[in-house]
Amino acid sequence: MSGYRLRQGGRIDRDRRLEFTFNGRPLYGYAGDTLASALIANGVDIVARSFKYRRPRGIVGAGAEEPNAILQLGEGARTLPVQRATQTELYYGLAARMVNCWPSADFDLSGALGWASRLLPAGFYYKTFKWPASYWKHYEHVIRAGAGLGHAPNDADADTYDKRNAHCDVLIVGAGPAGLAAALAAGRSSARVILADESSEFGGSLLGSNERLDDRPATAWVEGARAELAAMPEVTLLPRATVFGYYDHNFLTILERLTDHLPATQAQGPRQRLWRLRAKQVVVATGAIERPLVFGDNDRPGVMLASAVSTYVNRYAVAPGRRAVVFANNDNGYRTALDLHRAGVAVAAVVDSRRDVDGVWAQAVHSLGLNIMPGQVVVQARGRHRVTGARTALLAADGKSLAGEGPRLDCDLIAMSGGFSPVVHLQSQSGARPRFDETRACFVPGDPVQAERSAGAARGTWDTAGCLREGSEAGAAAAAACGFEMAVGAHPASTAVAETPLVPLWRVPGLKPVGRDAKQFVDYQNDTTAADIHLAIRENYTSIEHVKRYTALGFGTDQGKLGNINGMAIVAERLGKPLAAVGTTTFRPAYTPVTFGAIAGRDVGALLDATRYTPMHAWHxxxxxxxxxxxxxxxxxxxxxxxxxxxxxxxxxxxxxxxxxxxxxxxxLGKIDIQGPDAAEFLDRVYTNNWQKLAVGRCRYGMMLGEDGMVMDDGVTARLGEQHYLMTTSTGNAAHVMAWLERWLQTEWPQLEVYLTSVTDxxxxxxxxxxxxxxxxxxxxxxxxxxxxxxxxxxxxxxxxxxxxxxxxxxxxxxxxxxxxxxxxxxxxxxxxxxxxxxxxxxxxxxxxxxxxxxRAEKGFIIVGQDTDGSVTPADLGMAGLLSTKKDFIGRRSLARSYLQRDDRRQLVGLLTDDPAEVLPEGAQLIDSATYQTPVPMVGFVTSSYYSARVGRSIALALVEGGRERFDDAIFAPLAEGRVIAARICSPVFFDAQGSRQNVQSSPEPKSAEHDRRRRSAGAVDT
The missing domain is CATH 3.30.1360.120 (Probable tRNA modification gtpase trme; domain 1)
Structure with missing residues (x-):
């Protein structure tokens, strides 16, 4: 690839020259460039080395689908890893570096792995690194050194980040033709609208096309739509904002990049903002991603998506090469050929795998005298560090084999188009399942399960007129669903051109069997080839999710944007199943990487874990x-x-x-206000004892178990009214208990009318x-x-x-x-x-x-989390009487497990050291003999230990195996320094076993501390 800047055209500002560096090399571009377009304009072809084989890689796409140009940006505290050059706006002084190559991109020593590629098939790590076991530490060091896509900054982050919680009537994701039309329709109805798009400019595909709307450039209509939306008081426009997650109840997350496009010296205010948004209605207008074609050595620098080539030519005035071959199975390849021809780039041929290419677009290309090769395919890209040519062949009528070799074409650019895949990631995250559309040969959004709808290319509509119509209808319908009057306006006129139907070509047949011919890459970012997928199926990984994990298909930051559909089709072909039966893998948030800074926001440093003070703190x-x-x-x-x-x-x-x-x-003390007609029933379910008959004005101690039957928390709950209770929890567990109760109310018992409010503060x-x-x-x-x-x-x-x-x-x-x-x-x-x-x-x-x-220890009262460790039941604590036999409660069935009925379980007991002045260390392990050899069976451990002035000696609580049957038995605590402390097992109640002091009727005469000390020295203990 020998890219260069076109003399005219594009949306760049040639009066604003911006200098930047790439791998330390000084280069320049213009305002309006992305880092990717500037690199291409400077003739940079290698931007990465591949994950596994360390093959040279170039730029493939122009947006979020880019798998290769993942760079390290910035320096010092402001450096950022995992940044796509295609989504990075160029600014003065930007510093970018490649990752995972040494000493340079052109000569990378790890490139030797490519020669050993036959030894590194899919799953080789499972088979290779498991033996000998002692070598794993050496393997791990090498693997970790070679993995990853950059490095985190060593210095403290100097930037700030914001969070914002918001609500709207209609959220529109994507500001292409469908998204803008939807926003106009919804905005004109006076609904509260948020329009978010990950690009710096609204317009989507229209910014990189020569299309005309209302007989004027499409970009003029885009600017008019943006201006109208900006004037609407209820519309919020969010450029540079990626909606990266779609969760239950129409809750979505948005990463807004506020100053990432500015030099550090000009960046004022927060760097990024995380929006947590609840929308009544969502319109997904995320567009579609062009699919690559799978052929030999299709990963060489100079092999690009046809739509990306058009974008670079039309939007950025950059030619990605000087002589191109266009390889396609649909009419988009002809559009790209026309764009290249208009830009002065020679087009060696349009290679079309379809036999019938007598469409309008093909005629337009033919009329320019350009070479069209129907029924043929590119079987291999020639060249090593960059494309130097294309090897072609005739495609047999069945589309599964070759009928003979074709001419070899000289070129430095191969623009490929295998059709388009709607971006269904967000809709899939919402809970819907995409379905395969045989006519469009792609997965389209399935039936929605939340209040959302898709429009435009995101649902498989490729023409601009159709996108505008669907977007307008979706926006109006979403506003109407929120109670606003529908306001469908007129659409701009767009010339619709009948297209020749796409003929799917999921993998170009090779000249040799799969695995013995040139590598055919399916997932560029993870070095997954067609041969890897075939191997996975031979090894009986027939589920697409298993194939994904065995081959790394769709892993990493790519998340299947570019290669997943081709990979699924290869699986389907190999298994002899329809593609719909294979299905898709799971599309997980985040859609593109999100910084930890944005997730944390300002909750760092002293704000990471807020310090809370009581109203009396100053007195203390x-x-x-x-x-x-x-x-x-x-x-x-x-x-x-x-x-x-x-x-x-x-x-x-x-x-x-x-x-x-x-x-x-x-x-x-944690305090939770509980109200509602079903409050007593709710308490019955979360506590182990009965609550229905608790009188108003009375309190009751309750114990809460996890689903495993283990003690989770305890506390006293008071009944303030017929439908009103106040629950107390332990201080450190208050937030967890609140979340636990809400989880059960919202997910398991939504029929209960109960309302919880944290009133601790x-x-x-x-x-x-x-x-x-x-x-x-x-x-x-x-x-x-x-x-x-x-x-x-x-x-x-x-x-x-x-x-x-x-x-x-x-x-x-x-x-x-x-x-x-x-x-x-x-x-x-x-x-x-x-x-x-x-x-x-x-x-x-x-x-x-x-x-x-x-x-409390003198009385044998427990503290959950200190005298329990997540493996303790009420019976272990001597509190089996709290377990109701007349009702169900969380954890009850788990308590029936035979293991929890054993008599030798660790039980709460007291310990009295032989030396009354010796205080056992908390956490000390307990054994049965004063003499021992390691390893020695541990029979328990100390949970709480103090010196009690009232009892006149040290006391301790412990969990000991079968402890309640061992009162008066000797037990020993070996210490780290070699000393052993001897103790006797006793009741965990050391003082006032009858509980008379908490019911004392009147105050005794005040006693001096000295009087009390004399009584203790005489061995007296008041009860």
């Missing part, structure tokens, strides 16, 4: 609290006094709570625990009778706290008499200050999460 800071991260929350862990260690501070806080009043900021919670807690809350709160008879354990009441409307629950995670006061978050600090001020006479002491952990 002022009091010198030491914080820990729990989920996203900053929680006070303990409050050290001057000179205190953490252990001393925790002991002081524990004793204060046991003897007087402890105050905890409990605002981080809405309420500030102050927990007041200890024998004097009733006196303190009675003094602060009004409108609530706090007597034991009126306010029973596990109840909730409404009144005021410090004059603020409040909900007060009598629940306990400490084992002490406890009350939790909930007020709106904006009053949280005021309530806290009031509690601490009034509570001073009761000895109120703030305590943190470390003290909370000690207090």
């Amino acid at each position: 800071v002022a009091r010198g609290a030491v914080f820990e991260n729990v989920g996203q929350w900053k929680r006070a862990r303990y409050y050290p006094l001057p000179g205190e260690t953490m252990q001393q501070a925790v002991e002081r806080e524990c004793l204060a709570t046991h003897n007087a009043v402890g105050v905890l900021d409990y605002s981080t 809405h309420w500030a919670t102050v927990s007041i625990a200890g024998p004097s807690s009733r006196d303190l809350v009675s003094e602060i709160c009004a409108g609530i009778d706090f007597s034991a008879e009126a306010f029973a354990f596990m109840s909730i009441r409404e009144g005021t706290a410090a004059g603020v409307p409040a909900r007060v629950a009598r629940v306990s995670f400490t084992g002490e008499l406890s009350f939790e006061i909930n007020v709106p978050a904006e009053h949280g600090r005021y309530l806290w200050d009031t509690v601490m001020a009034v509570g001073e006479k009761y000895g109120a002491t703030p305590y943190g999460t470390e003290t909370m952990h000690v207090l």
Whole structure:
């Protein structure tokens, strides 16, 4: 290929010369060029080395279908891998480099792999790299070094990215003739319309054609349509915006490139924006992609799609070669021949595999004296690093064999056209299944399953007049479906030319059997050949999805845009099945690559994982609290006094709570408001125990299981009204539980009328625990009778706290008499200050999460995620009584598995070390003998371990095999330094086993800390 710039024509601005570099070589182009058109204009033919064989590759397409020109753009922190030259707008100073070639494109040492191609067929990696197993680390190093399409920047990303959530009545994807017509029709109805197109200019195929509409250039109509749409207040135009994903409920994602087309020095504001869009109606006008033809050495630089050649000639004023052969099985090849002839490029011949070529387009070519070769094919491209000629042959009448050799044609460009494939990717992502149209010889959109419709070439309509008509009708119908009056306007006049029908040619027969002749490439990006597909079928991979994975057909960034249909047809031919029966592979998002920056948006650095603070946070800071991260929350862990260690501070806080009043900021507790007539039924299904008869004003502890029967979360839920509940969850699990509940409501039980609202941030919670807690809350709160008879354990009441409307629950995670006061978050600090001020006479002491952990461990209360590890059932925790036998719930059937009924499962127990002062490390492995040799069977592990000032010794919780039958047995924890700690298995409840302290009737006389220490030293334990 010897490309060059045409002297005139195109849509480039020749007054704005733009200098850039390619592999360090200085080149230039013009404003309006893409990187691909500028490279061709500078005579650059090799832009890549192929994935597996490292063969030289050139530019094939002009848009998103380009498989080869995948380059590394930019430098430093702003470098981007996996960028198509065909979609990269040229700007001053652009730096582009090839990937996967060394030391240069023309001389790549890895090109030696091409000579060993017979040893590298499809699936060779499955058969080769599995032995010897010890060599895998060496294989992996080489494979990883050769894989990929560029490198991520080493420096921190200097750019910013935005996200936007939006709604519209009608989203139109694609701004070609059908998309523009649809936008005009929908916009004229006053509907809210968004028109998105991945190109920098609207117009689609019209920008690269010589077609006329209303007897004027088609581009003039495009500009008029764009101007009219821009003047409509309800229409949003999004150029440089790729709709890359179509999900349930008409939810689509769009990547808008804001400054990628500008030099770094001129780029102001965000680089890209990710749109998350919900549309009432969607019109898919994504056009079609021309199919290549599969013949020998069809991957040589200089073999291009005919439509791409026309685009470069007409839109960019670039000739991709000086002497061309056009090879086609449809009339588009003749259009390209005419475009080349008008541009002054010699056309050696039009090779048409069809025998009947007496159509209007063929006559136009013939009238210019150009050579037409009907019933013939190009069997091989000549040349090694670039095309130097074409080898032709006569095609037999059956189309499956050759009838003799034809002339050899000198050329540096082969423009091929195998027909067109509608871009059905988005429609397929929406859930619809494409169907094969025998007449058009392509897959067209199937019956829609969401509120969408296709128009124009995206549904197999090739003529401009038909695209305009379908687009207008689709836009008007979409607006009407949204409740707007249909507004179908007049279409511009377009000359329709009758075309000779396409005759499918999925693979050109070779002069030798497949695999022994020149390679026929089906998927350029992944080096998949026709021989690879034949081999896969011989090895019994008959499903197209299996063929895809065995041969890499449609992998990578290509996602089957260019080669999939040819590959499927070869499979069908080989299996003797109709192409419709073979079907398509799965088209997955993203349609084209999306940067991680756009996906992350501004949620990076400190915003990656937002830090959440309770309303009382400033008080904790002022009091010198030491914080820990729990989920996203900053929680006070303990409050050290001057000179205190953490252990001393925790002991002081524990004793204060046991003897007087402890105050905890409990605002981080997950809270979910549940309302609806089916709320009780819903709770019955997600919790293991019964909820239908829970009285209003009462609370109940519930345990939630995963589908596998394992404990997922627990918490207390209160019934506030007949159809109103408030569920609490663990702090770190709140978001997961909320998503879990919504999943079941939306996907499994949509018939239940239940409404969930996360209110964690809405309420500030102050927990007041200890024998004097009733006196303190009675003094602060009004409108609530706090007597034991009126306010029973596990109840909730409404009144005021410090004059603020409040909900007060009598629940306990400490084992002490406890009350939790909930007020709106904006009053949280005021309530806290009031509690601490009034509570001073009761000895109120703030305590943190470390003290909370000690207090709950003394009572054997579990923390999900600490005392469970995803393999623990309620029965393992000694809570089988929570498992209802009268109803179904999530996870119930899994609990019936025989493995979960075994007596030797790990069960929750307590541990008392032989040395009362020795605290077991959390996570320590447990074994049955003090002496051991590795490997030694582990019988359990420590889940929680503390020193308890109230009990006067260390305590621990653990999961031990058959633990509940092993009370008083010795068990041992070997440590990394070689020491072994001995302990005894006991009940997990270390203090107040009868639970009398949480039901204490009145406050005892205040006791000093010193008095309590003397009692402990004498061995006394209050119950």
